[in-house]
Amino acid sequence: AQSVTQLGSHVSVSEGALVLLRCNYSSSVPPYLFWYVQYPNQGLQLLLKYTSAATLVKGINGFEAEFKKSETSFHLTKPSAHMSDAAEYFCAVSEFGNEKLTFGTGTRLTIIP
C-alpha cells in the first residue's frame, strides 16, 4: 500500500528565505511522486512530478524536489520565497502512474513580509 506523510501542517518563512516542505513516502513498488499546490478557492495544480528519469526534479514557479530513495523522501524546496507562494501544498504518491493518487494531509505555507 502506498502512503505519504507530510511533516508540518503549517510552515512560515520570511520573504526571500528558503522554503523547505517535507514529504516522506511509503510504496511497495518504485513510486511516482508529485507535488501539488492549491491556492485559495482554486483546484489542485501540479507543481512537479518524479517519474524515475532524474532524482532532482524542477517544477513551476522556481520549485524543485529531490527524490532520495535511501530516505524515502521527496522534499520540496525553493531558494527564495515570494509572497505569491502562500498556499497549501500537497505531496502525492502513485503506484499506477497518473491514476489513483494518494495524497498527504497538506502543508499550509505562509510567507512573512
Place this chain on the structure above:
Amino acid sequence: EPEVTQTPSHQVTQMGQEVILRCVPISNHLYFYWYRQILGQKVEFLVSFYNNEISEKSEIFDDQFSVERPDGSNFTLKIRSTKLEDSAMYFCASSESRGLNSPLHFGNGTRLTVT
C-alpha cells in the same frame, strides 16, 4: 487555458437526501476522476472513469456512490442517501491519458455540507 469546472461551488443538503455534483472536464480529455477531502484530512481518491465505465475505485466508493457521463460534456457524482460523514470538498479531475506526461487537471471543488 481550458479548465475543469465544477458546480455548484457549495451544496448544503439534509442527511438522507440525494445529491448530484457536476463537473465539466476539459473537452479533449478521456479520463475522469473524483477525489474528496474531508476538512483537515487527506485528499482521497474515490473513482476513475474511462470509456463510459469505472476503471478504478477506492473502498470509500460504496453502493451509495455512482458516477455517470450523461452526455458528451458532463461528468457527475451522485450520492444516493447522504450521511453526515459525506461532508467534504469534492474535486473532479480529468486527463488526456493515463500516462505521466498527461497531468491531472483539477476543478476548484464543490463543498458539500450534510446537516
